[in-house]
Amino acid sequence: MTRWMWAMMTVALGTAGCQQEQKSALPSRAELKTLSGSTVEIIPKEGQYPYCLLYTVSEKGVIRQLTMTRENRSIRCEPGKRIYNSSFRVPVEEGKVRIYVFFSDQRVQAGSLAQQLYDLRDKPRVTAMDFRMPGSVAVEMLEFTPQAGGDAVPNAVVGTTELNDVPEGAEPEADEPGMQLAAPDAGIQP
Template sequence: MKRWSVVMAAVALCAGCEGNKKEDRPTRAQLRRTGPATVEVVPTDGQLPYCMLYTVSEKGVIRQLTLTRENRSIRCDPKKPVANTSFRIPVQEGKVRMYIFFSDDRIPAGPVAQQLYDLRGQDRINAMDLRLPGRVFVETLEFTPEESSPPVTGGVVGAGGELVDGGTSGGANGNGNAAPGTGVPVLADGGTLGGPAATEEAP
């Protein structure tokens, strides 16, 4: 009976150690929400110098976010947003799992995209699942886009105090004309697997 108690105590101790290991695992990148459906990806210190980003949505849509003319990984500096921009995640596709591939050299995106497509049904993907040259680490994060409320500009008041224009919403200006874009590049839109490039390579 005493031996059985010792064995159970050892098992509980080991389980606790394993849980601590998972909690203590360093995060290679962090997500910063910049809007209801936009997000920045920021590498932490000590990561490999190049990276590329993909998302896999709840509906199975795979998007390549870091698109360049050469279609290779880009320079990713620690504590700076990848590509110096925010990425917009389509709300209609639901929550996404974001894969950040860090590498010690610039690697072509084609083989990564193909392998990610082949492994899309797998719950988690790590570097051991991929056949890529050099050193490669994978960070997996999740992001849920949310619907944004359309802005309301109010009504234009004339000299007599009457409303000249009843006001607009949904991104139009006070004159009833469509307002310009917000300046957030829609890198995810048009960036479905195999789609055209939507941005230049970050310096």
């Protein structure tokens, strides 16, 4: 090989290494906090858009919308506070899940987003560009593997939230067939 070829190969390998470092340096938009073997909370970090939707996609292909409201639209998500003011129990029998948090600058309809996520369920990684959503959108994907057993989660919120979307004392309802409401303390019902 000539010196020129060695130089080009060195630059190419150096560039590949830099790209790998940049991917791992991306800041996360939300934190996954494990409370027990199968119960988690999702907490948005500072600097995110004010509205969000939360979905899980399990290894077995089950897709669940966890932030269900009467209007079936995104909810207000405040940095440092758990989403939907709730913890979520993931069924152990469904295996590892990918948790998608969609942050947006405006309230968006959840039904069309759920259908798009269903269409992309086999794609290992999705970005905001994969979805047809109005306004500015950012997506965070977190992975979680539920474990059997574990202690019951104390102080888990059951059906009440501090959100404007749900009247005080009322529980959100599932408006679309096939969508599952995540009952924070009782677990997600299949």
